[in-house]
Amino acid sequence: MVRVPATSANLGPGFDSLGLALSLYDEVEVGLVSDDGPDAGQGSGVEVHVEGEGAGELDTGEGHLIVRAIRATLDLAGAPQPRHLRLRCRNRIPHARGLGSSSAAICAGILAARALAAPWLSDDEVFALATRMEGHPDNVAPCLSGGLTIAWSDRSGTPHKLELSPHGGVQPVVCVPRTRLSTEEARGLLPKDVPHADAAANAGRAALLIAALTQRPESGLLLAATEDRLHQTYRAPAMPATADLVERLRVAGVPAVVSGAGPTVLVFGTADTHDLIASEVGSDWHIQRLDVDRSGASVESPETR
Ligand SMILES: Nc1ncnc2c1ncn2[C@@H]1O[C@H](COP(=O)(O)OP(=O)(O)O)[C@@H](O)[C@H]1O
Numbered sequence: 001m002v003r004v005p006a007t008s009a010n011l012g013p014g015f016d017s018l019g020l021a022l023s024l025y026d027e028v029e030v031g032l033v034s035d036d037g038p039d040a041g042q043g044s045g046v047e048v049h050v051e052g053e054g055a056g057e058l059d060t061g062e063g064h065l066i067v068r069a070i071r072a073t074l075d076l077a078g079a080p081q082p083r084h085l086r087l088r089c090r091n092r093i094p095h096a097r098g099l100g101s102s103s104a105a106i107c108a109g110i111l112a113a114r115a116l117a118a119p120w121l122s123d124d125e126v127f128a129l130a131t132r133m134e135g136h137p138d139n140v141a142p143c144l145s146g147g148l149t150i151a152w153s154d155r156s157g158t159p160h161k162l163e164l165s166p167h168g169g170v171q172p173v174v175c176v177p178r179t180r181l182s183t184e185e186a187r188g189l190l191p192k193d194v195p196h197a198d199a200a201a202n203a204g205r206a207a208l209l210i211a212a213l214t215q216r217p218e219s220g221l222l223l224a225a226t227e228d229r230l231h232q233t234y235r236a237p238a239m240p241a242t243a244d245l246v247e248r249l250r251v252a253g254v255p256a257v258v259s260g261a262g263p264t265v266l267v268f269g270t271a272d273t274h275d276l277i278a279s280e281v282g283s284d285w286h287i288q289r290l291d292v293d294r295s296g297a298s299v300e301s302p303e304t305r
């Protein structure tokens with residue numbers, strides 16, 4: 001059984017590098033049956049049962065993202081593919097809202113496959129495979145490690161991550177709309193080049209954001225630290241209600257950003273901003289106060305449950 005957290009990537013200025021793990025989880029039970037194992041008599045092929053988010057919508061065969069991640073992990077590890085693969089998914093992370101559902105699914109599949117059939121795979125190999133499948137490391141890093149993460153790639157393209165512990169005063173609030181936007185579509189809206197001044201502004205804000213989230217989570221500092229010029233404006237036409245809400249909250253002094261590629265809004269709340277958030281957001285959005293998840297994805301075997 002694998003438990004994987006939702007994640008919010010970018011956090012404003014940290015495009016493709018910063019991420020935060022949140023206390024909202026998908027759970028997946030995975031069973032692999034091999035030709036020579038004790039359950040060898042049981043069925044064959046793929047059996048996927050989905051409860052919650054995506055039930056009745058998701059592919060329940062080879063196209064299921066967790067199935068694909070399991071198969072990719074076994075291939076990478078040189079382990080045989082099972083004759084029968086069983087998944088039971090309890091999904092709570094909303095899909096295509098900017099809360100890292102695809103990253104969570106990919107990490108769940110990879111960690112389950114490692115636990116069941118490829119224990120020799122290292123954490124670095126898990127991170128690299130998940131990043132390759134997801135396309136960017138900023139959701140994968142906090143999903144695996146928990147907390148606040150900085151992710152980057154070296155010159156050879158190998159991804160790396162550093163975990164930091166956010167200050168206890170950091171209170172994430174997510175405002176989730178009904179509408180969806182795929183990360184792929186949102187990435188297609190970004191320009192190939194950005195002005196040097198915008199890149200410089202984001203570098204400074206990202207550095208400030210690390211200090212604010214780990215040492216000084218005050219609204220004023222977080223408001224300055226969450227300014228972005230690299231992605232949110234370019235993507236605004238695909239999520240006008242999100243862009244409008246972020247703007248209204250920020251004008252009211254509340255540090256709000258687009259979560260991941262949107263359209264969810266992530267707010268760094270404090271005790272005195274909760275009423276303000278509720279009044280600005282209105283009833284079209286599902287508001288959830290969450291905690292920072294500090295331990296990341298976890299795996300339990302039936303014996304330890
Ligand atoms: N638990 C899951 N099981 C299977 N597929 C999933 C799961 N979570 C996400 N996906 C796939 O990933 C898609 C969403 O990915 P993406 O557009 O990157 O948005 P996000 O990761 O921000 O939610 C879903 O539409 C679905 O195809």
Ligand SMILES: N[C@@H](CCOP(=O)(O)O)C(=O)O
Pocket residue numbers: 007009010015016017097098099100101102136138139183186187231259260261262
């Ligand atoms: N840095 C990525 C983050 C995408 O996050 P998701 O949760 O929307 O998949 C981007 O902004 O494209």
